[in-house]
Amino acid sequence: MFTEEMGANISSVKVVTTNNTGLGVDHWADRATDHIISVSADAPPAIREQAEAFKENVRSVMTYYMKQAILSERTTICGTLSSQGHNDIAEIIRRI
Amino acid sequence: MAITQAMTTSFKVELLQGVHNFFSGSGGGSAGTGATFKIALYTSSATINATTTAFTTTNEASGTAYTSGGNTLTNVTPTNPSGTTAITDFGDTTWSTSTITARGAMIYNSTQSNKSVAILDFGSDKSSSAGDFTIQFPTPDASNAIIRIA
Numbered sequence: 001m002f003t004e005e006m007g008a009n010i011s012s013v014k015v016v017t018t019n020n021t022g023l024g025v026d027h028w029a030d031r032a033t034d035h036i037i038s039v040s041a042d043a044p045p046a047i048r049e050q051a052e053a054f055k056e057n058v059r060s061v062m063t064y065y066m067k068q069a070i071l072s073e074r075t076t077i078c079g080t081l082s083s084q085g086h087n088d089i090a091e092i093i094r095r096i
Numbered sequence: 097m098a099i100t101q102a103m104t105t106s107f108k109v110e111l112l113q114g115v116h117n118f119f120s121g122s123g124g125g126s127a128g129t130g131a132t133f134k135i136a137l138y139t140s141s142a143t144i145n146a147t148t149t150a151f152t153t154t155n156e157a158s159g160t161a162y163t164s165g166g167n168t169l170t171n172v173t174p175t176n177p178s179g180t181t182a183i184t185d186f187g188d189t190t191w192s193t194s195t196i197t198a199r200g201a202m203i204y205n206s207t208q209s210n211k212s213v214a215i216l217d218f219g220s221d222k223s224s225s226a227g228d229f230t231i232q233f234p235t236p237d238a239s240n241a242i243i244r245i246a
Contacts, residue, residue, distance in 0.1 A: 008111070009244045010103040010214050011234045013201075018227030022192065031188055031232065038237055040178075 025070065029063040097155075099138060099200035101217040102146035103243070115208055118184040118243075120173040130173075131207035135189060135231065136166035137198035144202055144215045151202060151210035160226075161194035169203070172236065183241035190230040197223040201231065214243065 016023065036058060039051040074093060081090040110116055119130035134151075138144060142155035153164055170187035177183060186203075199221050203213040222229070234240040 007246050008103055008108055009246065010101070011240050011242050011244070012101065013216050013218075013234065013242065014232040015198075015218050015222040016228070016230045016232055017222050017224040019225040021227055023190075023228050023230060034235060035187075038235055 025063055025066045029059055029066055032062050032066075033059040097141050097143050098145070099140070099142055099215060099217045100145035101200075101215055103214050104148055104212040105146050106149040106211065107213045110208075110211060115211065116205055116213065118171050118174050120171050127173075130171060131205050133169045133171055133186065133213065134166050134204055134206045135169055135186075136164075136202050136204065137162065137196065137229075138200045138202065139197065140199035140221060142200065144200065146215070148202065148212050148215060150212055151204040151206075157196055157198040159194060159196040161191050162196050165206075166201070167191065168206075175236075177236065177241075178238045179246075181238035181244055181246040183236060183238065183245075184243045185236035185241050186233050188230055188232050190228050191224070192228055193226060194224050194229045195226055196229045197221050198229070 016027070033055060037051065037055045039048055039055065043051065074096070078090040078094050081087075081093070107116065117128060117131050118133075119127040122129040136151060137157035139155050139157050144152075151165070156164060156166075158164075167189045169189060172185040172187070174182055174184040198218065200218055201216040203216070205211045205213060216231075233242050236242075238244065238246070
């Protein structure tokens with residue numbers, strides 16, 4: 001007779017909250033990188049080192065381009081506010 | 097009154113009945129079109145656990161930027177990352193510029209009459225104040241993914 005034990009499991013989530021501000025670029029770059037690359041703890045040291053180095057590279061690229069995206073979005077918001085006569089608010093956003 | 101983390105019992109039965117499809121989007125061939133999964137937040141007054149069969153508004157969290165029913169999740173097509181374990185995952189979800197206090201959450205299938213999938217206990221009240229309230233899903237591997245069948 002053939003039998004096999006199966007198990008359905010659920011893990012915990014982590015909740016991150018902020019007050020009067022949003023989460024920073026570094027947080028999102030870390031999250032994106034963790035979802036793209038995961039390095040096994042059992043991997044041979046040489047492969048593990050190479051994978052970790054690659055992961056750091058990906059993290060840097062993610063951080064850079066996320067910052068660029070934020071700046072572009074801010075420019076769009078400032079432009080929209082300015083064109084509607086809200087120059088003071090546009091200036092506040094430009095200086096963030 | 098308590099929130100007890102669990103994969104709901106009704107979900108386990110419905111998995112075997114083929115009720116829940118975690119495929120991401122449409123065009124999955126024999127997998128068909130995936131369902132829409134949502135996550136709702138609950139206060140510490142809620143009583144939700146393995147016996148909860150569907151989404152409920154009783155003791156659901158409320159506050160600025162929170163709408164009843166919660167956020168729609170971005171599901172990741174189930175995979176077999178290693179060994180004999182199958183997993184599925186969701187992208188992190190955020191209530192931006194929100195003022196919310198919640199003690200737990202329910203993942204449910206809004207395509208299938210809001211049938212429950214899992215109850216999540218945050219361990220303590222979590223609060224945002226004019227900020228972000230983000231639920232961060234664990235690493236999607238065979239040991240840590242949010243939903244695993246081994």
